[in-house]
Amino acid sequence: MRSKAKFIGISLFxxxxxxxCGGSSDGGSSTMTKLGDxxxxxxLIAWAGYVENGSTDPAVDWVTGFEEETGCKVNVxxxxxxxxxxxxxxxxxxxxxxxxxxxxxxLIAGGDVSPVNTDLIPNYADVYxxxxxxxxxxxxxxxxxxxxxxxxxxxAYNSEAGAAPTSIRDMFDPASPYSGKISxxxxxxxxxxAAIYLxxxxxxxGITNPYALDQKQxxxxxxxxxxxKPMVAQYWSLYTDQQASLEAGSITLGTSWQVIVNLASANKxxxxxxxxxxxxxxxxxxxxxxxxxxxxxxxxxxxxxxxxPTANAAVAEWFGEAPSNAKSxxxxxxxxxxTTYHAADESYFENVWYWTTPTSTCLDGRTDVECxxxxxxxxxxxxxxx
Amino acid sequence: xxxxxGAARRLTAFFRARPLARLFxxxxxxxxxxxxxxxxxxxxxxxxxxxxxxxFTGKSNGQxxxxxxxAVVTKSAYRSLMLxxxxxxxxxxxxxxxxxxxxxxxxxxxxxxxxxxxxxVAMLLPLWSGYLVKVYALRAxxxxxxxxxxxxxxxxxxxxxxxxxxxxxxxxxxxxxxxYMLLPVYAGLERLPNSLLDASSDLGAGSxxxxxxxxxxxxxxxxxxxxxxxxxxSLGDYITVKVVGGTAxxxxxxxxxxxxxxxxxxxAAFTLWPVGIMLVYLAAMARLGAFKNL
Amino acid sequence: xxxSRTSRISLRMATYGVLVAMYLPLVLVVVLSFNSSxxxxxxxxxxxxxxxxxxxxxxxxxxxxxxxxxxxxLAVLIAVVLGSxxxxxxxNFSFYGKNxxxxxxxxxxxxxxxxxxxxxxxxxxxxxxxxGLVSVVAGHATFCIVIAYNNVAARLRRxAPNVAEASSDLGATGxxxxxxxxxxxxxxxxxxGGILAFALSFDEVVVTTFTAGSGVETLPxxxxxxFSRPNVLPYVTVVATVVMAISLPLAWLAQRLSDGxxxxxxx
Numbered sequence: 001m002r003s004k005a006k007f008i009g010i011s012l013f014x015x016x017x018x019x020x021c022g023g024s025s026d027g028g029s030s031t032m033t034k035l036g037d038x039x040x041x042x043x044l045i046a047w048a049g050y051v052e053n054g055s056t057d058p059a060v061d062w063v064t065g066f067e068e069e070t071g072c073k074v075n076v077x078x079x080x081x082x083x084x085x086x087x088x089x090x091x092x093x094x095x096x097x098x099x100x101x102x103x104x105x106x107l108i109a110g111g112d113v114s115p116v117n118t119d120l121i122p123n124y125a126d127v128y129x130x131x132x133x134x135x136x137x138x139x140x141x142x143x144x145x146x147x148x149x150x151x152x153x154x155x156a157y158n159s160e161a162g163a164a165p166t167s168i169r170d171m172f173d174p175a176s177p178y179s180g181k182i183s184x185x186x187x188x189x190x191x192x193x194a195a196i197y198l199x200x201x202x203x204x205x206g207i208t209n210p211y212a213l214d215q216k217q218x219x220x221x222x223x224x225x226x227x228x229k230p231m232v233a234q235y236w237s238l239y240t241d242q243q244a245s246l247e248a249g250s251i252t253l254g255t256s257w258q259v260i261v262n263l264a265s266a267n268k269x270x271x272x273x274x275x276x277x278x279x280x281x282x283x284x285x286x287x288x289x290x291x292x293x294x295x296x297x298x299x300x301x302x303x304x305x306x307x308x309p310t311a312n313a314a315v316a317e318w319f320g321e322a323p324s325n326a327k328s329x330x331x332x333x334x335x336x337x338x339t340t341y342h343a344a345d346e347s348y349f350e351n352v353w354y355w356t357t358p359t360s361t362c363l364d365g366r367t368d369v370e371c372x373x374x375x376x377x378x379x380x381x382x383x384x385x386x
Numbered sequence: 387x388x389x390x391x392g393a394a395r396r397l398t399a400f401f402r403a404r405p406l407a408r409l410f411x412x413x414x415x416x417x418x419x420x421x422x423x424x425x426x427x428x429x430x431x432x433x434x435x436x437x438x439x440x441x442f443t444g445k446s447n448g449q450x451x452x453x454x455x456x457a458v459v460t461k462s463a464y465r466s467l468m469l470x471x472x473x474x475x476x477x478x479x480x481x482x483x484x485x486x487x488x489x490x491x492x493x494x495x496x497x498x499x500x501x502x503x504x505x506x507v508a509m510l511l512p513l514w515s516g517y518l519v520k521v522y523a524l525r526a527x528x529x530x531x532x533x534x535x536x537x538x539x540x541x542x543x544x545x546x547x548x549x550x551x552x553x554x555x556x557x558x559x560x561x562x563x564x565x566y567m568l569l570p571v572y573a574g575l576e577r578l579p580n581s582l583l584d585a586s587s588d589l590g591a592g593s594x595x596x597x598x599x600x601x602x603x604x605x606x607x608x609x610x611x612x613x614x615x616x617x618x619x620s621l622g623d624y625i626t627v628k629v630v631g632g633t634a635x636x637x638x639x640x641x642x643x644x645x646x647x648x649x650x651x652x653x654a655a656f657t658l659w660p661v662g663i664m665l666v667y668l669a670a671m672a673r674l675g676a677f678k679n680l
Numbered sequence: 681x682x683x684s685r686t687s688r689i690s691l692r693m694a695t696y697g698v699l700v701a702m703y704l705p706l707v708l709v710v711v712l713s714f715n716s717s718x719x720x721x722x723x724x725x726x727x728x729x730x731x732x733x734x735x736x737x738x739x740x741x742x743x744x745x746x747x748x749x750x751x752x753x754l755a756v757l758i759a760v761v762l763g764s765x766x767x768x769x770x771x772n773f774s775f776y777g778k779n780x781x782x783x784x785x786x787x788x789x790x791x792x793x794x795x796x797x798x799x800x801x802x803x804x805x806x807x808x809x810x811x812g813l814v815s816v817v818a819g820h821a822t823f824c825i826v827i828a829y830n831n832v833a834a835r836l837r838r839x840a841p842n843v844a845e846a847s848s849d850l851g852a853t854g855x856x857x858x859x860x861x862x863x864x865x866x867x868x869x870x871x872x873g874g875i876l877a878f879a880l881s882f883d884e885v886v887v888t889t890f891t892a893g894s895g896v897e898t899l900p901x902x903x904x905x906x907f908s909r910p911n912v913l914p915y916v917t918v919v920a921t922v923v924m925a926i927s928l929p930l931a932w933l934a935q936r937l938s939d940g941x942x943x944x945x946x947x
Contacts, residue, residue: 043895055740055912075895078905087648090445093811093893110445188647234550235633240907250530250550375439378647383463386640398853405773413769413781416762416825420784424822427799434802489698492691496683505695507935512702514879514931518903519920523705526712539708542723561702593683614790622792625885625904638794645798645890654802657795664791668783677783 031115035300041073042298045088045097047285048239049259049319050148050306051076060318062311070305072298080237081187082355083378089113092292095299098148100283101136102189102355102374108139113288115142121304123312126325130346136356137286146303149312150284151321151341152352153185153193154273156246156256156264165253168276172197172228176253179231183242183254186235188374188381189355192281193255194221194228196353200278210281210353212364218372222380235385246271258320279351283321316341428661435654446651454655464640468659471637474552475620478559482567482616483609485560490568494575506572513565521629524558528630550632558630559620566615574608575601607675614671622660706924713917731914735922738915744902751813751898752881755820756828760874762821763828764866771836788823796823797890804891811893819887824877831873835866868937875934879927899923 044051051074054061063074077094079085082103089097089112099107107113118124124132124146131137131147138144157165162177170176171184172194184190195210198220207217233251236242239260245251246264256273264271287303289296305311309327316323317332322343329338342348356363362371401408438449458464493505512520529538530549540547548554578601586596624638637660645653671677683691713731715724736742763785770782788796800819804811843865847857885900892901903919906912 055738081646083648084646087646090648091805091811091893093895110440229633232633238628241628248529375649378649379457382640382643382647383461385635385643386463386467394853394855398855401854409769409773409775412765413773416766416769416785417781419758419762419822419825420781420788423818424788424796424799425784427803428795430803430806431795431799434806485698488691489695492695496688496691497695505699507932508699509702510935511928511931512706514883514927515706515924516883516900516920516927517885518883518900518907519709519923520705522903522907522916522920523709526708527705561705564698564702593687618790618792622794622886624794638792641794641798650802653798657798660792661795668790677786 031117032120032296032300033117035120036297038070038072038298038301039295040071040298041075042096042295042302043094044074044076044302045079045085045094046076047098047100047319048078048080049257050098050285050315052315052318060314062306062314066302066305066311070298070301072295072301074302080239082189083187084237086110086112089290092290094290095293095295096287096289096302098285099145099288100285100355102357104136104144104286104288105357106374107288108144112291113144114291114293116145116289116300116303118143118146120300121146121307123304123307123309123325126309126327127307128324128326128344131284131324134284136284136354137288145286145288146307147324148285148287148306149316149319149321149324150282150349150352150354151258151319152275152280152282152349154256154258154261154275154280156183156242156254156261156271156273158246158249158252158268158270159272160270161252164272164274166274166277168193168197168200168278168280170253171255171276172201172224174227174231176231178253181233181250181252182228182231183234183236183245183251183256184228184232185255186237186385188377189281190255191218191221191225191377191381192353192355194224196276196279196281197224209362209364211356211358212362212366212371213358214362214366214369214371218376218380222384225384229384259318262318262320279353282349282352282354284354313337316343431654431657434651435658437651439649439651454652455658457652458655458659464656467635467640468637468663470635471621471660472663474556474559474636475617477556478563478620479567479613479616481556481560482564483571483613485564486567486571486612490572490575494572506569509568510565517562518625520562521558521626524554524561525629528554528557550630550634552631552634554630554632555627555634555636558626559616559623562626563616563619566619567609567612570608570612571605574605578604610671610674610676614668614676617667618664621663709917709920709924713914713921715914715917731918735915735918738912740897740906741899741902741915741919744897744899747813747897748882748899751816751820751896752878754813754817755824755881756874756877758817758821759824759877760828760870763825763830763873763877764832764870766825767829767832767836771833785826785829789826793823793884793886794890797887800887801890811891811896813896815891815893816888816896816898819891820881820884823884823887824881827877827880828870828873831869831876832866835869839865872934872937875930875937879930879934882923882927 051063052060053063053074067073077088079088079097082100085097085099085103086106088094089107090110097103097107097113104113127147131150133141133143137147155165155168155171157178161181165178170178171182176182185193192210195207195213195217198205198217199207199210202220205217205220207213213221234242234245234254236245236254239257242251242254242256243260243264246254246260247268258273261271261273287306289299289303293299306315307325309325309331312323312325313328313331316328317334317337320341322341323329323338326344329343332338334340338344358371358374358377360370360373362369401411434446435454436450436452437446438451438453439445440447489509493502493509497505525538527539528547528550530541530547538547548557582600583596586600587593591599622638624636624642627634627636627639637656641653641656644656647653711724714727714729716728716730717725766781766785770778796819800815800822801811804815809815839862843861844857847861848854852860883900885904888898888901889904892898897905899919903916907916
């Protein structure tokens with residue numbers, strides 16, 4: 001009995017020491033130079049609405065054709081927040097991810113994604129130059145993925161519930177007519193929305209970039225969120241939750257994505273959306289390749305497929321965003337789609353703040369102060385929600 | 387055949403002479419599983435709470451720190467979250483008990499022999515209808531709606547719904563775990579000899595007095611046993627909170643949230659709360675005799 | 681004990697009231713599976729059998745059902761073997777730390793599922809093992825052990841101890857005693873424990889969520905992932921009804937096979 005106990009003790013100790021040393025082991029895979037045969041499957045992490053195989057809506061399908069053509073069966077896991085996507089990528093179980101800027105930089109820094117050889121992706125040539133090799137999809141002149149599309153986080157609302165909102169104040173001001181029926185995106189990055197509100201309402205705080213907040217600015221943003229809390233009926237992370245509540249009427253205004261609004265308005269036409277006049281947070285997404293990808297060839301084929309004019313147009317219309325491939329604009333069902341979503345209109349995106357990861361080095365170029373890094377954003381958000 | 391029988395006999399003789407070997411042959415596998423796979427995982431989890439996280443990549447960088455533990459213990463927002471979770475679990479337990487007592491009493495003492503068995507099986511069967519099925523069914527019951535959309539069943543038929551929030555969470559958890567309280571209380575009542583209750587009334591005690599002075603004290607171990615499940619299952623729940631809780635949050639939600647942050651060490655530190663609370667709770671219930679009734 | 685007529689009537693009403701409250705939401709789900717609208721709003725819009733007639737075309741649900749069955753079968757096999765051995769050991773041997781061992785067996789269900797789930801996930805990821813069917817089976821087997829254990833232990837406790845003694849006095853080997861005396865007496869409880877463990881595994885969400893990797897989607901996870909996807913919601917109610925239609929008779933059967941209603945609680 002005693003020797004048994006000792007044995008168990010030893011194995012436990014061994015297990016713990018392994019845990020202590022078992023940090024990340026980077027795959028160290030070098031960039032591909034030649035595309036091989038497909039592996040038969042590809043495992044993706046994606047935003048809701050990015051990988052549709054007809055199961056949400058039989059008419060919405062840009063996956064089945066790809067599967068038939070390449071023999072790569074597409075398995076998709078919906079990531080509800082950027083943080084969740086980073087966590088899932090760290091598991092090493094997936095081949096690729098549609099990462100927003102607040103995930104892509106962390107994935108690159110963590111060694112979870114590999115550089116991508118864009119020469120192996122023919123459709124990359126047609127991507128808007130303004131989206132290529134930006135700070136959220138490249139590092140030291142090396143590309144880490146292909147741009148998928150971009151857009152702004154909108155305010156979804158029920159047009160039967162009163163005057164249409166135009167300003168972000170309707171989300172934060174206690175006098176908002178929507179108070180008590182407001183829906184908020186449940187992720188630390190939402191603190192940036194509060195910062196945009198402060199940029200408009202408290203200019204003396206001197207916020208110039210909602211992702212570069214010094215301690216004082218950050219505290220003010222948290223304060224605004226605390227004031228907002230009693231007005232909130234729902235913090236959503238599952239997009240379908242917000243959609244269901246919009247349809248049921250238990251919320252009438254919320255930070256949203258166009259795709260949610262499209263889905264909800266199909267069942268309840270009074271649901272619609274607007275971009276706040278003060279500006280909004282937004283995204284510019286990148287398909288990235290896992291450094292532990294088990295199906296890299298299929299992932300390259302997927303990256304080429306998803307930015308092909310047909311698929312890119314279909315995603316852009318379904319999700320409600322500006323496509324990344326210039327040729328997509330001719331293929332959208334709504335011929336005005338690219339104009340509506342300002343695909344080539346850089347000025348529209350001037351007050352759209354793409355999600356990015358806050359760091360202690362201020363992103364707005366200030367050097368006299370330290371900014372609050374993302375881990376503190378996470379902690380503050382957890383405390384706020386607790 | 388004889389060879390096999392001979393081998394069996396030799397094996398029997400071997401084990402008969404060595405009780406320890408016999409014990410290990412039987413106990414070895416399950417104990418190894420529980421200790422290595424389960425306790426080992428728990429130990430690793432506790433250990434991982436001491437690792438420091440690289441603030442950018444969300445990965446452990448191998449350094450040790452107490453900051454996770456101290457954040458979880460000292461921050462007032464987290465402490466009130468833990469307290470709230472314990473209160474919710476306690477409220478669910480009390481509610482389950484309040485419903486279980488009269489029901490169990492009726493089934494055990496007043497129902498006819500024929501309906502008795504049917505009733506108790508009918509009460510327990512919903513346990514097997516699927517957790518999510520029930521949670522979503524209650525969501526369909528509670529959906530509050532508003533003037534801009536029709537609500538769920540309660541709102542439309544009764545005209546009132548608690549809406550999504552802590553009340554809905556407590557109702558739903560009570561609905562989910564009530565059978566776990568009912569069963570031990572019922573079994574405890576069944577064990578009470580009729581003669582004891584008759585003696586009480588012969589000595590002049592009214593039914594209320596008999597209930598509080600005779601029945602209740604003898605039911606304590608059964609109630610303690612049932613409460614372990616209603617309390618533990620409520621304390622750790624996070625899916626119910628997400629589905630019917632509106633903006634409500636419990637321990638489980640913060641663990642999930644932090645794990646996906648991703649901040650595995652901090653999530654591990656948070657799990658120490660329910661583990662600690664449950665160990666204390668189990669110890670208390672063991673003193674009340676719960677484990678004789680599990 | 682004397683109970684007044686009024687108390688008797690009110691207790692009866694309370695009991696049947698609780699029964700109605702327990703089944704009403706379940707009936708609601710069944711009703712909604714025939715609703716032509718794709719929301720949970722009440723009242724239902726129009727009667728339809730469309731969802732029922734096309735459910736087999738929903739490939740992901742079919743696939744999830746198979747995964748759930750495969751997973752539960754594997755987990756139950758492990759749990760039944762380990763749980764029965766454990767019950768047998770605790771019943772037939774006295775040794776130091778016996779209470780600790782029985783406490784240890786209960787721990788996986790006394791601690792919240794999220795703790796077990798997070799711990800298992802952490803272990804698998806630390807050692808660099810892939811999350812997948814294996815990790816989910818390990819997680820499920822751990823909390824199923826106690827169910828098999830409880831059922832078998834209850835039966836062994838009720839078994840007259842002198843039966844085994846008589847067998848060995850009559851010259852039977854330990855194996856023969858087990859094979860011809862103990863096993864026939866306990867087999868019903870092993871099967872019952874297995875069925876209940878199967879049902880519990882079939883229904884489990886939390887441990888599954890944390891231990892499943894990319895390729896594993898069980899039926900409850902399918903429900904979780906598809907609930908409130910407007911075009912899939914009606915199928916969720918159909919699947920929920922099917923789950924009930926499968927589990928309820930199973931639970932009833934397990935109850936018949938074992939020693940009474942106690943086993944229905946499984947724990």
